Amino acid sequence: MPRREMGGWGWTAGVVASAVVWWLVYGQLIPVSEWLTALFPVARHSHTGEAIAFFFYDVPKVMLLLTLIVFAMGVVRTWFSPEKTRALLSGKREGAGNVMSAGLGVVTPFCSCSAVPLFIGFVSAGVPLGITFSFLIAAPMVNEVALVLLFGLVGWKVAATYLAFGLFIAIVAGWIIGRLHLEGWLQDWVRDIHSGASAPTAIADDKLAVADRYRAGIEAVREIFARVWVWIILGIGMGALIHGYVPEDLMVQIMGADAWWSVPAAVILGIPMYTNAAGVIPIVEALLGKGAALGTVLAFMMSVIALSLPEMIILRQVLKLRLIAVFIGVVGGGILMVGYLFNLIF
Amino acid sequence: MVKIVKVYGPGCKRCDAAEGMVKAAAAKLGIEVAVEKVSDMAQIAMAGVMSTPGIAVDGKLVHTGGLPDARKLEEWLL
Numbered sequence: 022m023p024r025r026e027m028g029g030w031g032w033t034a035g036v037v038a039s040a041v042v043w044w045l046v047y048g049q050l051i052p053v054s055e056w057l058t059a060l061f062p063v064a065r066h067s068h069t070g071e072a073i074a075f076f077f078y079d080v081p082k083v084m085l086l087l088t089l090i091v092f093a094m095g096v097v098r099t100w101f102s103p104e105k106t107r108a109l110l111s112g113k114r115e116g117a118g119n120v121m122s123a124g125l126g127v128v129t130p131f132c133s134c135s136a137v138p139l140f141i142g143f144v145s146a147g148v149p150l151g152i153t154f155s156f157l158i159a160a161p162m163v164n165e166v167a168l169v170l171l172f173g174l175v176g177w178k179v180a181a182t183y184l185a186f187g188l189f190i191a192i193v194a195g196w197i198i199g200r201l202h203l204e205g206w207l208q209d210w211v212r213d214i215h216s217g218a219s220a221p222t223a224i225a226d227d228k229l230a231v232a233d234r235y236r237a238g239i240e241a242v243r244e245i246f247a248r249v250w251v252w253i254i255l256g257i258g259m260g261a262l263i264h265g266y267v268p269e270d271l272m273v274q275i276m277g278a279d280a281w282w283s284v285p286a287a288v289i290l291g292i293p294m295y296t297n298a299a300g301v302i303p304i305v306e307a308l309l310g311k312g313a314a315l316g317t318v319l320a321f322m323m324s325v326i327a328l329s330l331p332e333m334i335i336l337r338q339v340l341k342l343r344l345i346a347v348f349i350g351v352v353g354g355g356i357l358m359v360g361y362l363f364n365l366i367f
Numbered sequence: 368m369v370k371i372v373k374v375y376g377p378g379c380k381r382c383d384a385a386e387g388m389v390k391a392a393a394a395k396l397g398i399e400v401a402v403e404k405v406s407d408m409a410q411i412a413m414a415g416v417m418s419t420p421g422i423a424v425d426g427k428l429v430h431t432g433g434l435p436d437a438r439k440l441e442e443w444l445l
Contacts, residue, residue, distance in 0.1 A: 102432065103417040130432060134379040135419040141412035210409055240433070338408050 029231030036235060040089075047085050054078035072265030079174060079257045079303065084250075086173045087166065088242055094128075094165045095241025099234040101129045103139055110156070111147040115199045118152040123191040126159030133161055133332055140339055144207070145214050151199015158352060159191035162327040166245060170302035174260075175309060182363075183319065190323070190355035197351050206344035249299035256303035263307035276313035283317045284360035288353055291324025301325050316363030323356045369399045370444065375411045375421035375431075376404070385420040385434055392440045400444065 054077040063069045106129045110122055131139070136157065143153040163184060171180035204212070229237075276283050294301075305318050333345055340348070372389050376382025386402060393400040405411060414423060418432035422443070429443040 104431075107417070130418060132379070132418065134377055135417065135432075137377070137408045138375075138412045138419065139417045141408070142415070142417035145412070214409070214413060 032232045032235045043085065043089060047082075050078060050082050050085075054081070068265040072261040075264050076257055076261040079260070080254060083170060083173050083253055083257065083303075084246075086169045087245065087249075087253075090165050090169045091242050091245045092238040095238035096234050097128060098130045098241070099229055099237045101125070103129060103131075103142065105129075106156070107143055107146050107148060110143065110152055113149065113152055115149060115151055115196060118149065119155040119192045119195045119199070122148075122152045122155040122195065123159040123163075123188045126156040126191065127163050127188075129156075129160065131160040133335070136332065136335055137339055140336070141211055141214060144211065149199055150204055150207075151195045151197070153195075154198045154348070155191045155195025158194055158327060159188060161332070162191065162323060163187040166249065166299055167302065167322075167326060170299060171305075174302055174306040179315065179319075183322075186319075186359045187323065187327075190327075190352065190359065194348075194351045194355050198347065201347065203344050203347060206341045206347075208339050208341060211339045252300035253303070256300040260303035260307035263304065264310060267307075267311055269312050273312040276308060276317050280317075283314070284320050284357055284364065287317050287321035287360065288324040288328075288356050291321050292328045292349075292353075293330050294325045314364045315367045316360040316365070319363055320356050320360030323359065324353070327352055327356070369401050371425055372400050372402045372444070373414070373423040374402060374404050375414055375416045375423070376406065376419040377408065377411070378406050379419065381434060382406075382420040385422060388435060388437065388440060389422065389444075392437065392444055396441055396444060398444055 054074060057077045058065065058070065058074040061070070061073055063073065065074070106125045109125065110118060113121065140153060140157065143156065144150060168180050168184060171183055274280070276287070301322050305322050308318050309315065328349060333349070336345060336348075370393075372393075374382060374386045374389060376385065382404070386404060389400065389402055393402075405414070411419065411421070414421065415428055416431050420434075421431040422429055422435060422440075424443050430439075435443075
């Protein structure tokens with residue numbers, strides 16, 4: 022079909038043109054933010070001036086980075102689906118299976134609202150429990166929004182570290198849960214589906230045109246922005262305030278590397294807090310700037326994202342309380358370890 | 368004949384949107400449909416839906432995950 026081919030080329034040309042525009046706009050961030058800050062009747066190097074400049078530089082920067090990466094991931098995800106991932110993982114051995122599962126968790130489209138059907142879909146098709154958990158831990162924790170924000174606000178080293186240790190925790194925690202053989206701690210009705218029905222057949226995976234993949238990317242950008250823009254502005258606003266006003270000694274005392282209790286405190290504090298990466302990372306950046314220890318701050322962030330109370334309540338439908346406790350224990354333990362490790366190294 | 372369309376989803380925003388799309392498409396095509404929303408997790412899982420919303424027409428699963436394409440939705444309903 023020549024017409025469709027043309028459409029694909031047209032789309033690609035459009036995407037390339039947009040990328041060029043993106044690059045040009047990105048280069049103008051500092052002059053524009055300084056210009057905006059100068060409009061306010063405050064001294065540039067006062068607390069307020071610093072806070073305003075921080076806000077006007079970081080908000081557009083993060084938005085631009087998000088647009089780019091979320092679009093790219095949206096396009097990449099059109100090659101993956103939960104059904105394909107399940108087929109790849111079913112009957113896999115522990116170990117290698119956990120590694121694969123955590124990796125697929127990053128690229129497979131996932132929304133925490135369908136965590137339960139996905140969980141059942143995996144387990145009922147013979148994906149081992151521990152491998153399913155590796156997926157369920159990695160999918161929300163290691164996501165492009167978190168990575169972009171870390172990269173944009175804190176730097177690539179911390180972003181890469183987060184990626185590596187997020188995957189590490191997902192792999193190891195899933196492996197441990199698998200070794201414990203806790204299949205009996207699933208809710209009974211889940212086990213019945215497990216032993217009874219065969220895996221339902223997936224929908225025929227029709228071939229997508231290039232234009233459809235780009236469209237999926239745009240759709241992803243729209244959706245993520247609709248969900249996170251408020252958080253980004255609130256988060257960066259909070260971060261700006263911390264930047265401008267919170268005294269450094271206070272932060273070093275509370276969240277510095279010398280306070281041994283700060284890591285567990287950060288993990289526990291993070292569990293009931295429910296926000297997404299977009300809200301928490303600007304705060305993380307500001308805390309780091311004020312002398313909070315990297316490990317403590319990363320532990321807090323991982324805990325907020327990976328161990329959320331609402332998700333536990335959703336998972337309660339398929340897991341018995343004991344299994345949820347093990348899940349929190351193992352993942353929380355991993356985060357704790359990462360926190361201490363980082364405070365030690367950096 | 369009335370077509371039975373099931374929309375699977377635990378009640379997220381996109382599930383409501385998908386339901387609206389089904390109704391709009393049916394109205395446009397002049398087809399009578401009975402739309403049923405399924406929010407029970409066990410039923411969603413047993414229908415083979417792993418990412419919501421999922422749509423089934425007369426017992427056949429036609430779509431899972433995200434909002435359906437409006438053009439394709441009309442094809443499924445016909």
